[in-house]
Amino acid sequence: MYNPTVARLTYRALLGRRRAALLFVLPGLLILLATAVRVLNGADDQIAADVLGGFALATMVPLIGVIAGTGAIGPEIDDGSIVYLLSKPVKRPTIIMTKLIVAISVTMMFSALPTFVAGFILNGNGRQLAISYTVAALVASIAYSALFLLLGTVSRHAVVIGLVYALVWETLFGSLVAGARTLSVQQWALAVAQKVGDGSMVxxxxxxxxxxxxxxxxxxxxxxxxxxxxxxLTLAGEE
Incomplete structure (x- = not known):
């Protein structure tokens, strides 16, 4: 269920100059924010939790998931180049699974690692916050990648829909509206992180x-x- 050639092409598409620049922006902002907060306020557990939960997990992780998940297949479908891949003797479930693995790995790399670094900058992993939110980012990366990969296969407006979901549902409703939290990937990931770390802070x-x-x-x-x-999806000449 994994094809190295498909993986290589997908990594190349996701980590090309334009998308790589987008992927680095949010982690860079998180590290800068964490550094500024630490310099101005010192090590504060509650502020660290607010930054890691409010920016890293609620905003950065789903947005990176949108970029990686939809970018793993959406552009190929939109421009029609997917037909060249489908014409090869590779099973279509293998294509999807390979692209999912790539999307997950990219989302984890650009979200979980910066979250871990930011946590140590903010309070040196006090109350296990860096570890807890890193685990949450890792877990959320899997679900977001699958959701946004699916979105990339069913809609030509996958990026727009994904951004609305990430910014409105996860960032706003998933954080502030009690009834919506049950259907929030963010809250599911936090439940796992709560078990791993300090349950009083996460x-x-x-x-x-x-x-x-x-x-x-x-x-x-x-x-x-x-x-x-x-x-x-059918190719020209298929019946």
């Missing part, structure tokens, strides 16, 4: 069992459906 409105079930379920269903949608 909390979630969703129980661990439900959170894990939803994370796994969403990832599996989104990946399966993306594979099904790719199967419906």
């Amino acid at each position: 909390t979630s409105d969703v129980g661990l069992t439900l959170a894990v079930s939803l994370l796994v379920g969403v990832t599996v269903v989104a990946t399966w459906y993306a594979g099904q949608k790719l199967r419906t």
